[in-house]
Amino acid sequence: MAKILIIAEHFDGKVEDSTLELCKAAKSLASALGAEPAAAVFSKDGAVANEVAKYIPAVFSVEDANLEKYSADGYTAAAKAVVESQDVKGVLIAHSYYGVDFAAKLALALDCGIVSNCNKVAVEGGAPVFTRNTYNGKIQENKKVKTDKFVATFEKGAFDMEAAGGAGAVTKVAATIGAVRTTVKEIVETMAGAVDISQAKVIVAGGRGLKDGDKYKDVIIPLAKKVGGEYAASRPVVDSGWTEAARQVGQSGKSVTPDLYIAAGISGAIQHVAGMKGSKCIVAINKDPEAPIFNIATYGIVGDLFEVIPAMMENL
Ligand SMILES: Cc1cc2nc3c(=O)[nH]c(=O)nc-3n(C[C@H](O)[C@H](O)[C@H](O)COP(=O)(O)OP(=O)(O)OC[C@H]3O[C@@H](n4cnc5c(N)ncnc54)[C@H](O)[C@@H]3O)c2cc1C
Structure with missing residues (x-):
């Protein structure tokens, strides 16, 4: 066969x-x-x-x-x-x-x-x-x-x-491998111990709408812990050093397909969406009702994430 x-x-x-x-x-x-x-x-x-x-x-x-x-x-x-x-x-x-x-x-x-x-x-x-x-x-x-x-x-x-x-x-199976034209001299782990968000079932991702690294840590990480998931980010968050590169979702980051993806303060640029649109349920929180993330969201919350997320935390 x-x-x-x-x-x-x-x-x-x-x-x-x-x-x-x-x-x-x-x-x-x-x-x-x-x-x-x-x-x-x-x-x-x-x-x-x-x-x-x-x-x-x-x-x-x-x-x-x-x-x-x-x-x-x-x-x-x-x-x-x-x-x-x-x-x-x-x-x-x-x-x-x-x-x-x-x-x-x-x-x-x-x-x-x-x-x-x-x-x-x-x-x-x-x-x-x-x-x-x-x-x-x-x-x-x-x-x-x-x-x-x-x-x-x-x-x-x-x-x-x-x-x-x-x-x-x-x-x-017998094979003639022949000459291998490259030599591995050293393997350097640049992200040793880095998390693999591609397997997470629940992801809470924060974007530039978080304003700064402290707010990202104070708002996104506790929500991710509360819902038993991993925290992730859009590229500007990673570029600004608010979290590590292994947590970036998108075209130049990871592709993820969790059961639940909460996107807070993320506009929904195509490069970000490329990495998360396979998520089964997408919840978007954005204060701009015209934000493109709402085009792919299962549930959209138009509001200030600094009010919405504390309310979610309280009710969870
Ligand atoms: C080649 C290339 C590759 C790229 N790869 C990636 C990639 O892998 N991943 C990625 O994410 N991007 C990638 N980008 C960048 C991408 O184009 C966008 O610039 C980026 O996704 C925008 O990130 P953001 O949504 O966090 O920020 P922004 O686009 O600035 O959006 C911030 C959002 O937060 C909202 N907001 C602000 N304050 C609040 C508040 N208080 N409450 C609620 N909402 C609020 C705003 O309304 C806005 O919609 C790539 C770009 C290029 C050119």
């Missing part, structure tokens, strides 16, 4: 959340296409492959000293070997720094079409249709590939994470 193959991401022996999201995506796409979900894991010794096998029925493991660290050459050669050893219909890759680095190279090696930065996939007439934001998130476009096989990259948070369950089988 044809396979929908994900390329697992892992770092320091730990399976990344993006891999669990792709497992979910592969399962639903494979079931709609009458195919089987599977994962490819590239590593030095195969230990991570056993871990990934907890989430998906079939794992193909390529093990080579040259795959100890990520490289575009290594991952492309390994992925090509897995695709050629199996009946693979499509390859799903995380739209991460690594994923965007090798996805197009893999599509070229497989001589197939690629759709990058997707946030949804459906099946129409037996073929996958990929959805992605375009024009800074102002509109969404649907894309199909013309080739039989495809490669697609998915934004983080586009799918829920697969929960563990059932032990999948791990099959080793």
